[in-house]
Amino acid sequence: MSFTNLLLSVALIWAALYALRAAYLRRTHHASTTTNSYLPLHPLASGNRSTSSHTLPGNFSDFLSKSQLTLSGLRLVVSTHAWNEAHDRLSGYLLRRRNRRLLNALKVVYNLGVIAAACGMVIACGGVLWVLWDFVSRAVASDVRTGGSMGAGRLYRRFVPAEEALVEVREEAKEGFGVKLIIPGITVPLSDLPFIIISVFASQAFHELGHALAAALDAIPMLSCGASLTVLIPTAFVSLSTSLYRGLSALPKARIVSAGAFHNLLMWGVLVFLRTAGIASLATALFYQDVRSEGRLVVSVDQASPLAGFLRPGVTLVKQLDDTELSTKDDNVWMNYLDSRPAINPSRGWCIPKAQLKGTDCCKDDTHATNSTSSEKCFYEFAFPSILFADTRIGAGCTDPVPVLSDASARRCYVASSHCHPDEACLAPDVSGLLRLSVQTGDESKVLLWNGPRAEVKEQGAWA
Template identity: 35%
Template sequence: MLLLVLAVFWGLLYAYRAHRRRKGPASFLPAPSSSLTSASPLLFASRSTRITLHNLHLSAQLSSFNDIHISASARLRRSRWKALVTLAYDAGSIVGALGMVGSLVLLVWASIQLAMSLYDKSYAIPPPHTPALHKRDALPEVALPSSSHQAPLTLIIPGVTTPLSDLPVLLVSLLTTQIIHELGHAVAAALESVSLSSVGLGLTVLLPSAFVAFPSGEVDSLPPRPRLRIISAGAFHNLLFWLALVIFSWARLSSALWPVLGYSDVSLYGRVVVSVDESSPLYGHLPRGAVIYKVGDDTLDTGRRAAERWEALLTHRPSPAEHDPPLGWCAEEAWFAAHNASCCTPSHPPIPTQACFAPTSDPAFERCVDPLLFLHSASDAAAPRHRCMTAVDCGHAQLCVRPRSDQELLALTLHIPPWLRGDVDRTGEGDAERTLVWQGDSIEILREVSVGDWLPRSHMLPIGLPLLFSQFFTYLQTLTLSLYFFNLLPLPFLDGGQLLDALHSWWSAPSPSRTLTAESVPLSDLEGADGDGDEFRIGQRPQVDAHAHGKTDLRGAVHVCAGVLLGICVVLGLANAYLDR
């Protein structure tokens, strides 16, 4: 579906561009052959806006913010805080240089760890299983054995490493972090009285982007320190924004925000149902807004966050070594024997409303019983009522029955909030408490049901708003720190490449007035703007000393090494993600 939407979107854009070219002013002179074969990328142009389309890249450049930038630059020049702000961006230059080195170290370390993780998953022999006893109370601590080399980097691939439903939130988070990044370049440029050519947004296939463009001559002609401030300001803003998010999370400000907005925190005892996948068997039976507070025989109020308990219970796999078997139900022997055993035979197709049960004293005595009868016994006087471990816990002529060991049954006990009971009443199930029985792999519940911590006090409040904010906040934290390190990689098309070139030029130049070499890419090109005219002039080649060639070779070697390491990390990350599916 997503591919179809993208194909239609880009098809309409290219159709409009072709229509616009045909409707253009006619020319009676012979047109050059090159103009007949090359399509103009322009989609729309006005005094302050220019929209272009080229190679599945849609770009919108705006010059309407130039006056605001000029005004801000004038205020900064007159401000008494200018010296302090300049010092802060000088610190940002140092942080940027350290971040560039750190990004290379991170790439090397990540490549090694990803390679070891891939080896463990592909060739390593799993360790033999050692039987162990686990008490029911210790269930959250039970975990599957993990690889000795955990991958330090996980590629964010919607539908593979992250849910496809998170794609809109992911794209908005990515665009937000880029806008903050470009704002840093714009503020630092205003501090140095560098005029702004344009700001803009871009879209490449599906990925959004943001950019600011400066006249290349103005940026390249600056002394080294101001140039370093402008180049490193974007990553510096990303780092400051990440620190602000960390402080916000550490201070738990959201815990004070949501109660004011009308939400109650249930994170200590339950999970709020936010959404259910439409393809899930639970869809239509598990109401949005219900609070799940019990999974099977285990409650979620264990003194720690219910989210951890919820995930542990659904991912736990009981082993034969566990000495504490699940509880059964006391059932009248005659009532149990009256049921048939058709669903217990391997050749019989599964029956959704029945499961195979057997007494603890005679496992071969199997019968098919509706699991709901064990949980809603009021409708049948002979139905099981009491829980038991063995027949000793039951009365005369009763059996202690439990699901057969291969039957995957899980009961979910829900609390229905008062504002939701009116809607549930229409289905005839308007009680404050409900119990659902899930037949199948419990991990599917984690995949098909989205749950949260905050319960709205009224039906007027959106149930999914706190979870949406939490997802957005989490992606912001991840992407803004990732963008900080990624942009500081010493590659020619990133800030790190420009930072390395500026440091190299400062180091190799005999005087502060020396400019970048012709091999340098203007910052406006770096930010991805579509340029024409003299906005993208490449500086004149300066005279270099006898050691310049060696230093240039070193700079080129760093570029190549960074590119190779990045490619290795991407390939290894994709391989690990494929094996983790």
């Protein structure tokens, strides 16, 4: 799903809601009241009980008659007092003498929730301060270390001029405590948006249920409950009697206030248990496809990473690192290669037209050949890499490695006389600072060149 499709879907959803509202107004003869945004969800509210009772089940019809819809701008609110009676019955049940033991046990549980919520608040505030301190200290340390300049992670891109193909970004921190934002289309694929919306609403509904249950322990009546949708952000709410709430002592008030956060903590515990018990793995097997036999899936990409413009989370597969295939379920292949010492020679050479070489000046200075940001690098006479880390290479000439290394269809060779035309030479560029990532996005395959420490690729996002 692209952002264009997302915007179109949002526009269609809200257009449909307003079309339904207009149709409802016409049906109930309120078309002239065009400014009225408050609508009963069923004609029963207007006294038309006999008509509706033949078309809807009694309980559902009663629910609609006690509910109200508010549509204003890009905000939809549905509120109801249909469950107020059930909440009152629960309070009455708990306050009976024979149920006093159950009531006291529930109060103890929600009292523990007060402590858990308070501790969670302290931990959360401490975490925010830690992240802020970590960010400031790293920024200051980086500025002192580099003299005000930023790090040197670079990415070469295909089919652009060499002077535009060099993208500089700040080095990402290798370690540290922080929070990774879930931003659909940036850090997670847009296709995850429906699951995110459902998860947020389920968490909010369970949160509000906590407030309602804690209020029932002290006979605080519920006035209404409901849900709202603002653009695409869902929320839930519970309205309680303010006057009776103010008459409570401190502990019952704290129980009601903290019950929502306590319920969220309980939900987190249940989810952790399900994951530990292996139930989550079963759900993953049922609803997701294992693509590890095809490559490494891009789960998310840091927004500041130079790879962000080339990799689509949830869609792009990394098929190869240099000449190393990733079509295996062995996670060690990915980790070991990125953590390994770069080889001086690649495993195979490239057939390079001899006329393309431009002298050997860049081959005379190793520092220049390896670290220069020049578009030209030294190409060496290829020798089968029996000694990968021994530099016995002989410079053959200089040329831009980007068109060569980023061409997935380029002819490769093992020895000077194989696969190459007479006017070509089997050469290998200085790749000690370059990493080739062969990626596939849908039906499109391309090669990206990473210039810098290869281990930093792991820190540019999340991979599966």
